[in-house]
Amino acid sequence: MRFARGDVYPAYSSLRADALGTRAFFDALGLLRGSGPDGVERSLKPLEKTRPEPPRTLILAGVNRHQWLSTNDKTFEALDAAVRAGTRLVVTFRATPFEAPEVKKNVSRKRGRDADAGGTPAPRPENKPAPPPFDWQTRWSLALSSDADETPGAVRHGGSDTSGAVANLTRFPDTLPWRSGMTFDLNPSLPPPSPPGKRVSTRPMRITQSTGDSASPWRVLYTRANRPVLIERTLGKGSLVFASDSFFVSNEALQRNRATALLAWLVGPHDRIIFDESHLGVEEDTGIAALARRYGLGAAFVTLLLFAALFVWRRMALFVPPPAEEPVVGLGDYRPTAGIEALLRRSVPRKNLASVCLAEWRATARPEDIARADAAIAPHAAHPAEAHNAALRALRRR
Template identity: 35%
Template sequence: MKRQNLMLVLLLGLGLLFATAVGRLFFLRFETGDIYPAYSSLRADPLGVKALYESLQRLPHPRLARNYLPWRRLRPAAGQTWLVLGASVEEFSEEWPDHRQRLESLLAGQGRLVIAFHPEHRAPRKPDQAPGLPRRSRPTADGEKPPLSLEEAWGFRLGHQALPEIERVLQPVTVRRQGPAPGPETLAWHSSLVFEQPNATWRVIYTRDGQAVVMERALSGGTLVLLSDSYLFSNEALRRDRHSDLLAWLLGGNPTVIFDEAHLGVAEEPGVGALLRKYRLHGALAVFVLLAALFAWRQAASLLPPAAPAAGGFVLGRDSSAGLVNLLRRGVQPRELLAICLEEWRKNAPRGDRARQERLARMSVVVREAGRWQATSPNLVQAFRELCRIVSEKKFAPTNPKKTEL
């Protein structure tokens, strides 16, 4: 094997090894799912909820799905339970009010919306507002009033109760069940977030020191459930502190359960790839790639076999005189040669001289007499010599030109 081919095979092998290693790393990252946000159903480590999703997947009912579409593109149907886990308090206060109607539409037809917040360890930050003005009264750029906050629209307030610390490590607290409700009497709670001042439409399920942490209410033909902590749904909780009866109550009895991923940033924005998958244009794309590869190969290598190398030999060189002769043979007819010589002398000879005029007259007679014979006649050479003699004369008498004997 030639050295060049050996180096090519070696480079291809190294490239294949590198691609395999990179693919393996990506596979390991996607397998654990730690590239996804906390409380995502695609995440398999303790902070994810993939165990709950796969556990429900093994049951004949309900039917499971994941939502990657932005909320503005949702098309809700009746009889669905939506799990919005790991919700951000800041986004709930500042961004979600714009989607309130869309969220409430999920409750139509006996729907169920379960919103569990990400565990908070500090007081929730309120949206920026002018001093003394409630959020609903702040004017927008176009003069319209902003939408009501979800706290105002749904009748409660977000509050904060600090978690205890032991050696700078936050400790969970105990929350207690209120009245007849599913689930254990107490739960370990890992969030400082509480729901303050819920109105009469809410039914409080669990409280911490008199403040609600789990509550539900009827709304828009369905049920809305709020939890201030998402730990209950996590993979870690299902392994160490599982409460199946409470989870079953939270899921409800709807035939479809949807895990929302869009609010975590795992959203699908349709592009060229999505359109190709939607309309099943994989074959057309493969044909296009094949044609592009063939075109690149065609430009890089000829389809014809290489030509055999020319046999070695000597190329006889020629001097400048031979080159001039060949040029004249190809470009000037023999019968025009004397006339061209006369014309070139006329252009280059000095002007304003009487002797020049006499020479020109004599040379014109020679060229005219030579034109009577064939171009191949020996007299053509004699005529050229006569022209050369006339040009080389230095002195001659100013007499009338005579015909030259040829």
């Protein structure tokens, strides 16, 4: 039952069917655009294996801001290459405290002492220089900030789209329930307007479409406390969408405060939409057993195991040595009539052989045949072979 509800999966997972999941959004898109490789699907592979082609919409819902800041460079490079090739990357963060968790000191595994306490890390070989880190804040002109109140509040729409880049902007709701106090800094090269973690008043304020930086490539769609919380920009052939909260794509929001036009704009123009699950810790097992189950090779594996057992059983050494086999005596030139020939040689003398054969034949022959045979044998009585041949010629029917 827990797998049916999906509460065993992390929050904002497309496999989760309760209020904290995004399965309703996933299923609705599947009904509209189909499922499978050319429609709506889930990705359980690590983000660093993301390919640039083909263009699609990649949704990362419920991203933890601290994990996002500690993401490796390979992942950022793969996402950047995919976006520049035409992919629409949608990143929505979850509402978590902005203060980063405590990190233990960097302990040197080789020397067994803290690097901060005077331990010098091993130098990198000169022939293998360290690659430059991927500075996503500079490349994307974006930084995470925390200038709004952490209490649940409403995010007001920033007005009309003067650039004309967002279609049907007036169909978006004027307000959205927002659970996160995180905002975005669209000019990370400048110092933040207020220290991180500072509480800002939530009294009514004038909401503008931009944050005052006209050179920023980002378009602000929603703000909170006059700070951007839902933004979009084009990058190469693709686009980036960042939202500081994921509540508006959850199952609960789709039931109570569904913003259909906003969700339709969020997925973009691509027919292929991918909900990533690996950033939530739900990854695919790519072992041999998983591949065998996927392609139905269980029976073949059992058969192979049986043959292996038979081979081992055939080749194993016995505790008691087998008895020696006696050599088989060859039969030589054995013939089926050898027995009767040996019996005749011992019982009938050679000179009486013709008469014995004639006597046996007379017991069943006709009288006229007997008379003809006697007449033919009489001249050759001293030679049994000639007498036998003469009798055969006399008895031959004409």
